Amino acid sequence: MKKEKHWAIFIDNTSNIDNFTEALFSSAPPNPFEPLSNLRGSLFSKLTLLKFIDEESRHGDSGISHGSHQSLHSMSSGEQKRVLLSHLLESKPDYLVLDNPFDNLDKQFQEALQKQLNDIAKHTTIIQIISRRQDLLPFITNYAKLEGNTLIEPTTLESLTNAGNNQVFMGSIPQPLKPMHFVDDLLIQLNNVNVSYSERPILKNITWHIGKGEFWELSGPNGSGKTTILSMITGENPKGYGQELYLFGHKKGSGESIWDIKKNIGYFTPSMTDKFTGYHTLEHMLISGILDSIGLYVQPTEAQLRLAKEWLQLIDMWHLKDTLFHDLTMGQKRLVMTTRAMVKHPLLLILDEPTAGLDDESAALLVSLVNKIAKESQSTIIFVSHRTEPNLQPQFKFVLQKTQNGSKGLITKS
Ligand SMILES: Nc1ncnc2c1ncn2[C@@H]1O[C@H](COP(=O)(O)OP(=O)(O)OP(=O)(O)O)[C@@H](O)[C@H]1O
Numbered sequence: 001m002k003k004e005k006h007w008a009i010f011i012d013n014t015s016n017i018d019n020f021t022e023a024l025f026s027s028a029p030p031n032p033f034e035p036l037s038n039l040r041g042s043l044f045s046k047l048t049l050l051k052f053i054d055e056e057s058r059h060g061d062s063g064i065s066h067g068s069h070q071s072l073h074s075m076s077s078g079e080q081k082r083v084l085l086s087h088l089l090e091s092k093p094d095y096l097v098l099d100n101p102f103d104n105l106d107k108q109f110q111e112a113l114q115k116q117l118n119d120i121a122k123h124t125t126i127i128q129i130i131s132r133r134q135d136l137l138p139f140i141t142n143y144a145k146l147e148g149n150t151l152i153e154p155t156t157l158e159s160l161t162n163a164g165n166n167q168v169f170m171g172s173i174p175q176p177l178k179p180m181h182f183v184d185d186l187l188i189q190l191n192n193v194n195v196s197y198s199e200r201p202i203l204k205n206i207t208w209h210i211g212k213g214e215f216w217e218l219s220g221p222n223g224s225g226k227t228t229i230l231s232m233i234t235g236e237n238p239k240g241y242g243q244e245l246y247l248f249g250h251k252k253g254s255g256e257s258i259w260d261i262k263k264n265i266g267y268f269t270p271s272m273t274d275k276f277t278g279y280h281t282l283e284h285m286l287i288s289g290i291l292d293s294i295g296l297y298v299q300p301t302e303a304q305l306r307l308a309k310e311w312l313q314l315i316d317m318w319h320l321k322d323t324l325f326h327d328l329t330m331g332q333k334r335l336v337m338t339t340r341a342m343v344k345h346p347l348l349l350i351l352d353e354p355t356a357g358l359d360d361e362s363a364a365l366l367v368s369l370v371n372k373i374a375k376e377s378q379s380t381i382i383f384v385s386h387r388t389e390p391n392l393q394p395q396f397k398f399v400l401q402k403t404q405n406g407s408k409g410l411i412t413k414s
Contacts, residue, residue: 004121004122004123004124004125004126005125005142006121006125006126006127006128006137006139006140006141006142007033007125007126007127007128007140007142007143007144008127008128008130008136008137008140008142008143008144009127009128009129009130009143009144009145009146009151010130010131010143010144010145010146010160010359011129011130011131011145011146011359012131012145012147012331012359012361012362013329013330013331013332013359013362014147014148014329015146015147015148016146016148016149017099017129017146018047019149020129020146020149020151021043021045021097021099021129024036024041024097024127025041025043025097030151031151032153033127036094036095036125039094039095039125040091040093040094040095041093041094041095041096041097042088042091042093042095042096042097043088043097043099044084044085044088044096044097044098044099044101045097045098045099045100045129046099047099048084048088049072049080049081049084052064052072052084053072053073053080056071056072056073057073064083064084064087065083074197075223076222076223076227077104077222078104078105078106078109078221078222078223079222079223081101081104081105081109082109085113085116089120093124094124094125095124095125095126095127096120096124096125096126096127097127097129098117098126098127098128098129099129100129100130100131100132100135100356100357101113101117101128101135102132102135103356103357103386104222104353104356104386105222105386106220106221106222106224106386107221107386108221109221109222114137114138117137118137118138118139121137121139126139126140128140129146131357131358131359131360132359132360132363132387133360136157143157143160145160168368169314169315169316169368169369169372170313170314170316171310171313171314172314172376173314173342173372173373173376173377174307174310174311174314174343175345176307176343176344176345177290177303177304177307177344178344179345180264180344180345180346180347182212182248182249182264182347184212184249185211185212186209186210186211186212186246187210187211187212187247187248187264187347187348187380188208188209188210188233188246188247188248188348189208189209189210189244189245189246190206190207190208190209190229190232190233190243190244190245191207191244191245192205192206192207192244193205193206193207193232193240193243193244193245194206194243194406195225195228195232195237195239195406196406201404201405201406202225202228202406202407203225203228203229203400203406203407204403204405204406204407204408205408206229206407206408206409207409208229208398208409208411210233210348210380210382211380212347212378212380213377213378213379213380214380214381214395214396215374215380215381215383215393215394215395215396216380216381216382216383216394216395216396216397216398217382217383217384217385217392217394217396217397217398217414218230218382218383218384218397218398218400219384219385219386219397219398219399219400220399220400220401220402220407221400221402223402224400224401224402224407225400225406225407226384226400227352229400230350230352230382230384232245232252233247233348233350233382234261234262234265234267234350235247235252235256235258235261235262236258240252240253241253247261248260248261248264248347263292264346264347264348265346265347265348265349265350266289266340266341266342266343266344266346266348266349266350266379267341267349267350267352268334268337268338268340268341268350268351268352268354269351269352269353269354270334270353270354270356270357272337273333273334273337279324279325279326280324280325280326281321281322281323281324281325282312282317282320282321282322282323282324282325282328282336283305283308283309283312283321283322284300285325285336285340286307286308286311286312286336286339286340286343287300287304287305287307287308288340289339289340289341289343289344290304290307290343290344307343308321308343309321311339311343314339315335315336315339315369317332317335317336320332329362330357330358330362331358331359331361331362331365331366334354334355334358334362334366335365335366335369337354338351338354338366338369338370339369342373342377342379345377345378345379346379347379347380348379348380348381348382349373349379349380349381349382350381350382350384351370351381351382351383351384352384353384353385353386354366354370354383354385355367355385355387355389363389364390364391367389367390367391367392368391370383370392371391371392371393374393374394381394393414394414395413395414396411396412396413396414397411397412397413397414398410398411399411399412
């Protein structure tokens with residue numbers, strides 16, 4: 001049996017991944033991937049997944065969730081990845097390109113996927129596009145780094161990866177223009193909340209009291225209901241009606257509008273950056289956060305401009321104020337979006353897997369900004385993550401544990 005040659009391509013903020021994957025699948029792949037030119041490859045990536053979801057929304061069937069009655073769109077992110085991988089493997093490709101395959105996956109699935117890839121690697125070339133050093137597949141012995149559009153072959157693995165980030169943010173968190181006041185100590189209360197979908201229990205007797213100024217980490221395996229719980233807290237899930245759910249002092253369904261709830265919340269999840277495809281400058285992006293709009297269509301006031309400046313100085317991006325958001329690196333975009341979600345000092349800041357897809361250095365920088373916000377503001381933070389971010393300093397953890405009757409919640413103190 002011929003021995004397959006596997007590769008890890010390390011990426012960072014500068015890497016042009018789309019160009020690289022396009023070139024790999026072209027009739028003339030770049031050096032040293034020329035041998036792939038006449039072979040059949042498959043791409044396991046978020047983009048491939050989005051194409052199938054789009055197909056499903058237009059034609060009613062993604063073509064890949066056979067056997068399942070559930071739409072691809074309504075599956076949790078881990079479930080979607082499972083379905084995609086088994087679909088890609090059905091066609092027995094000669095090579096498989098995996099774009100950050102472990103992102104959004106729980107530990108159990110990560111281990112199962114690693115085992116599965118170990119087997120596949122015996123007969124299929126694997127090219128792993130990788131941001132975090134800890135994700136490296138153990139059977140891979142060839143490495144390169146993608147800088148912009150250029151592949152660089154290093155001398156050692158160590159020379160490829162950044163240990164972390166030592167940047168210290170200079171100055172304090174800027175104060176909001178209009179502080180939000182809330183008298184109670186408890187912002188959110190879920191008392192014995194239950195959620196089922198098509199009679200399948202998802203959440204079972206969830207009791208969670210979230211206080212002012214607290215810093216929580218929310219975790220749990222794929223499909224355990226993290227997104228569902230967040231949709232209860234943001235007031236978006238109609239299954240919250242008739243339950244013991246109190247959001248910012250109002251019982252869910254007691255006449256408050258979705259806007260009454262949402263005005264108290266700053267929210268960031270990486271897919272939100274897709275909404276900002278327009279050409280907004282950084283300065284305008286931050287000001288639009290104060291106004292809760294997606295672009296900026298009014299003349300900003302002096303006070304708004306001053307506040308935007310303070311935040312941009314804090315994250316060391318003031319010199320980029322006139323740069324288009326579109327032209328930033330991924331790590332910079334995440335810092336700006338987190339800052340934008342925080343600019344009003346919302347009562348509650350929700351960060352949903354904000355480090356997914358970031359390299360080690362950018363993730364460490366984002367985590368230190370979140371720690372700083374937690375220390376220096378009165379905002380409550382919920383940080384959702386599958387990865388244990390080494391330096392994250394939450395006070396409390398809410399862990400969902402799957403059972404046959406739906407997930408239960410376990411609270412621990414850090
Ligand atoms: N609209 C829906 N219809 C049917 N099932 C749904 C719907 N929305 C969510 N589910 C199911 O509820 C379960 C919990 O989903 P949820 O997205 O909350 O999990 P999660 O913990 O966020 O998962 P992940 O870590 O994979 O993102 C999953 O099994 C999902 O398939």
